[in-house]
Amino acid sequence: MSDETTTGAAPRLSVRLARRLGGLSDRAIAWLFVGPTVFLLLAINIFPLIWTIRLSLTNYRANRANADVKWVGLRNYERILTDPDIWNSMQATAHFLIWTLALQVLIGFGLAYLINKKFKGDNFWTTVIVLPMMLSPAVVGNFWTFLYQPQIGLFNYGVAFLTGADPSSFTMIGDVDLAPWAIVIVDTWMWTPFVMLICLAGLRSIPDSIYEAAECDRASKWRQFWTITVPMALPFLMLAVLFRGIENFKMFDLVVQLTGGGPGSVTELTSITLKREAFEKWRTGYASAYAVILFVVVFGLASIYVKALNKVKER
Structure with a gap:
């Protein structure tokens, strides 16, 4: 591919992206940029907390992964x-x-x-x-x-x-x-x-x-x-x-x-x-x-x- 073709493709791509973003509201654009960060925070913080709460209601032992896990409630x-x-x-x-x-x-x-x-x-x-x-x-x-x-x-x-x-x-x-x-x-x-x-x-x-x-x-x-x-x-x-x-x-x-x-x-x-x-x-x-x-x-x-x-x- 020639240099002229490469340099011409970049402006066309930016113009297409600008047109797509121009059709979105400010709130949608904000969520477009913030969304990945929010998802990462949920995956790192919220999911382990929910999983820990679930494990706290069982008799699970990490060194016996194949053993039967019993639900013990608040015991x-x-x-x-x-x-x-x-x-x-x-x-x-x-x-x-x-x-x-x-x-x-x-x-x-x-x-x-x-x-x-x-x-x-x-x-x-x-x-x-x-x-x-x-x-x-x-x-x-x-x-x-x-x-x-x-x-x-x-x-x-x-x-x-x-x-x-x-x-x-x-x-x-x-x-x-x-x-x-x-x-x-x-x-x-x-x-x-x-x-x-x-x-x-x-x-x-x-x-x-x-x-x-x-x-x-x-x-x-x-x-x-x-x-x-x-x-x-x-x-x-x-x-x-x-x-x-x-x-x-x-x-x-x-x-x-x-x-x-x-x-x-x-x-x-x-x-x-x-x-x-x-x-x-x-x-x-x-x-x-x-x-x-x-x-x-x-x-x-x-x-x-x-x-x-x-x-x-x-x-």
């Missing part, structure tokens, strides 16, 4: 809600969520407030603070496991120096009471920079004219902080809490790297229990019911929280 949900081990993992997850969010919000907002003052070298210190969140959870888990070692762990020697205890007899990972706090410390160290960046964006979005007007009214720095800084940065702070809350609710890899999250452990979070039921005990139907319950809990709490966030934004 899996009843067993989950009456299982004390499930409630213990829920309690461990709640403990982890509350303390990590509290520490990350306080430290992250404090760091953002200090860096927002724009002192000499603030860009350098911002880069240094952000470094932990750039690392993978596997690297962070191995790094802090080394720091927590009873014999050579630098963290143990630091605590021993402050308390006067023997560093070889002190361990956080192996101690039942201290193991949850070991995870809280590591997660706070890793993800406080994320909260700091969001809070810093909120602080720098506050116009300087508001502070100038407050100074003209002879408002103290303390009053400016509580009446201007906190209210205007609150939506950004709540957004950071939402992101970190959802991520920490499904925390898995960091906990496994640090403690292993063994059965009945105080560090066995809901995600670890779900993995054990699905891929170690192979109770797929039971694990599917557990996944549905976790989804409803997270979706419900997130929906309530987003409504509260929208009300704060409207003020």
Whole structure:
């Protein structure tokens, strides 16, 4: 085929396409472009959810694909809600969520407030603070496991120096009471920079004219902080809490790297229990019911929280 024929066919094809699209409404053209994306989202998100709900009503086991599948109804949900081990993992997850969010919000907002003052070298210190969140959870888990070692762990020697205890007899990972706090410390160290960046964006979005007007009214720095800084940065702070809350609710890899999250452990979070039921005990139907319950809990709490966030934004 000659070049002239090829170059002539392209304009004719574009003219035909333009004529066809010209006969469609704006709504039809919009669905023509959005339709494939909507179909892909339904295939990736909605279908697995419906399939999981279906499996949760059966006794299906993934390692026995050829076995007869029995319909058990809501029996899996009843067993989950009456299982004390499930409630213990829920309690461990709640403990982890509350303390990590509290520490990350306080430290992250404090760091953002200090860096927002724009002192000499603030860009350098911002880069240094952000470094932990750039690392993978596997690297962070191995790094802090080394720091927590009873014999050579630098963290143990630091605590021993402050308390006067023997560093070889002190361990956080192996101690039942201290193991949850070991995870809280590591997660706070890793993800406080994320909260700091969001809070810093909120602080720098506050116009300087508001502070100038407050100074003209002879408002103290303390009053400016509580009446201007906190209210205007609150939506950004709540957004950071939402992101970190959802991520920490499904925390898995960091906990496994640090403690292993063994059965009945105080560090066995809901995600670890779900993995054990699905891929170690192979109770797929039971694990599917557990996944549905976790989804409803997270979706419900997130929906309530987003409504509260929208009300704060409207003020």
